[in-house]
Amino acid sequence: LRRPRSLSLPPGPPKLPLLGNMYNVPKYCPWEAYAQYSKELGSDIIHVGLPGASIVVLCSLQAARDLLDKRAAIYSDRRFLASQLPSYVICLELTPCHLQRRTHRRLFHKSLGGPAANRFRSQSLAHAQDLVRRLTEKPEAYAEHFDYVISASMISIAYGLDVAPTGDEYISTADAILDIFLEALTPGKFLVDAIPLLKHVPAWVPGAGFQHKAVQWKREIREWLDTPFQAAKQMMDEGSARPSFTMDNLREMEHSEVSYISEDDIKYVAGTIYSAGKDTTRLALRVFVRGILENRAAQRNAQQQIDKVLGCKPGHRLPTFEDEPDLPWVTACVKETLRWWPVLPLGLARCTSAEDVYEGHRIPAGSFVLPNVWAILHDETVYPDPESFKPERFLLPDGRLNLDVPDPDIAIFGFGRRICAGQQMGWNTVWIMVASMLAAFDITKARDESTGEVIEPSVGHTSEIMDAPVPFKCSIQRRFVNRPVLDEL
Numbered sequence: 160l161r162r163p164r165s166l167s168l169p170p171g172p173p174k175l176p177l178l179g180n181m182y183n184v185p186k187y188c189p190w191e192a193y194a195q196y197s198k199e200l201g202s203d204i205i206h207v208g209l210p211g212a213s214i215v216v217l218c219s220l221q222a223a224r225d226l227l228d229k230r231a232a233i234y235s236d237r238r239f240l241a242s243q244l245p246s247y248v249i250c251l252e253l254t255p256c257h258l259q260r261r262t263h264r265r266l267f268h269k270s271l272g273g274p275a276a277n278r279f280r281s282q283s284l285a286h287a288q289d290l291v292r293r294l295t296e297k298p299e300a301y302a303e304h305f306d307y308v309i310s311a312s313m314i315s316i317a318y319g320l321d322v323a324p325t326g327d328e329y330i331s332t333a334d335a336i337l338d339i340f341l342e343a344l345t346p347g348k349f350l351v352d353a354i355p356l357l358k359h360v361p362a363w364v365p366g367a368g369f370q371h372k373a374v375q376w377k378r379e380i381r382e383w384l385d386t387p388f389q390a391a392k393q394m395m396d397e398g399s400a401r402p403s404f405t406m407d408n409l410r411e412m413e414h415s416e417v418s419y420i421s422e423d424d425i426k427y428v429a430g431t432i433y434s435a436g437k438d439t440t441r442l443a444l445r446v447f448v449r450g451i452l453e454n455r456a457a458q459r460n461a462q463q464q465i466d467k468v469l470g471c472k473p474g475h476r477l478p479t480f481e482d483e484p485d486l487p488w489v490t491a492c493v494k495e496t497l498r499w500w501p502v503l504p505l506g507l508a509r510c511t512s513a514e515d516v517y518e519g520h521r522i523p524a525g526s527f528v529l530p531n532v533w534a535i536l537h538d539e540t541v542y543p544d545p546e547s548f549k550p551e552r553f554l555l556p557d558g559r560l561n562l563d564v565p566d567p568d569i570a571i572f573g574f575g576r577r578i579c580a581g582q583q584m585g586w587n588t589v590w591i592m593v594a595s596m597l598a599a600f601d602i603t604k605a606r607d608e609s610t611g612e613v614i615e616p617s618v619g620h621t622s623e624i625m626d627a628p629v630p631f632k633c634s635i636q637r638r639f640v641n642r643p644v645l646d647e648l
């Protein structure tokens with residue numbers, strides 16, 4: 160019955176007056192520091208204060224579910240530069256974090272959510288085979304190949320368009336937009352996040368310079384959205400369009416008398432497929448390669464199973480989605496990839512729309528709320544030896560999937576109303592690419608050309624909103640030389 164204002168904030172690292180935790184929360188892998196504080200302070204939730212920003216980190220699955228799932232009514236907002244500036248950067252509402260409008264989420268879900276995502280499996284399969292071809296030709300450029308095939312796959316799913324084999328213009332424009340989103344999505348990056356009044360003052364006022372940036376961003380975003388959308392429409396007019404999110408929905412709109420969607424809605428959501436789907440999946444592939452270097456036995460077991468399932472002659476064909484139920488080792492490798500190194504270790508920040516009380520602590524309105532996905536998936540009581548890459552943790556001794564071990568999807572795709580709208584698409588994409596790589600290549604640590612000594616890959620993190628291993632060298636070699644599986648691709 161105490162008034163919330165008299166309650167204390169959740170515990171956290173000691174704060175300095177005015178500066179808060181500016182100097183004692185590490186910038187490098189802060190999720191690990193938050194997890195450590197949570198243990199030391201014996202609290203599931205941690206409070207961190209930065210000038211103008213109150214941040215609450217949820218370090219257990221229970222806390223994340225209690226707040227983000229059960230109290231979704233006040234924990235489902237996002238507040239970043241983008242949402243402070245609706246009149247300047249309208250289109251940013253379609254970024255991963257701004258599918259606020261129910262229409263967009265509904266449209267996304269109807270076309271790409273759950274089983275609907277399986278409609279686009281043929282695109283993912285074709286791009287997985289392209290990945291094998293590219294890796295065969297130039298294995299050392301694996302990170303660039305991930306980048307290319309995932310971009311091509313997302314553009315094909317969104318618009319039914321092909322991209323040029325190198326230097327494609329859609330891809331370079333879209334990537335420039337992703338950089339804008341990353342900047343706009345960083346909590347506290349712009350002063351206007353803390354002082355909304357700044358959007359009403361002239362741009363020359365100190366701290367309001369973001370307004371120039373916003374005008375430029377708006378122009379670039381509009382162009383990025385329009386160009387592929389118009390190209391897809393033109394292909395429809397010419398009768399040469401291929402199945403895609405855009406074509407399906409434009410057709411449906413044409414044929415239904417009353418539609419809850421407009422052409423703009425379709426355009427916005429099509430853009431979101433790339434902006435939300437590209438980096439998450441391409442970085443997960445990088446994590447897989449980094450992880451499998453640490454566990455050769457898992458790689459061998461997965462390959463033996465693939466060879467057995469795919470036919471009498473090893474290397475006869477590449478896996479397809481139909482093989483998924485028979486390849487639990489591949490599924491375990493994908494689960495472990497998502498668990499071991501979550502690409503969004505602190506999810507995508509939410510913002511409280513009202514003051515709240517949890518476990519006797521006050522959570523101020525307007526706080527950023529971050530689920531510590533890394534801490535949840537590295538809880539040693541659930542995943543023993545969490546720092547090791549062990550796909551086998553998801554398997555029973557007889558090789559079947561062990562459904563008693565919690566799937567990383569308990570946290571990896573987020574929570575509640577804003578849970579990832581493309582999780583099935585993300586899973587499908589990563590699964591088929593991992594299965595194809597395991598079938599076709601041996602992935603091992605690189606060796607020094609002159610001494611022959613093993614080069615240990617770096618353990619560094621990129622440590623941004625999206626985290627991934629820093630680039631590392633490895634060896635990717637064809638398993639079956641002169642086998643039809645690769646020669647015919």
Ligand code: HEM
Pocket residue numbers: 254255256257258259264267271431432433435436437439440443502503506507508571572573574575576577578579580581582584585586589
């Ligand atoms: C391994 C791949 C992926 C991971 C780990 C991932 C993870 C996430 C996470 C953590 C969120 C924030 C959820 C929250 O706030 O609770 C999110 C949001 C979102 N994701 Fe994904 N994602 C992946 C792939 C994809 C793909 C392929 C697409 C699209 C085709 C996609 C579309 C979205 C969208 C639209 C949102 C925003 C939902 C909203 O705010 O309403 N994601 N994702």
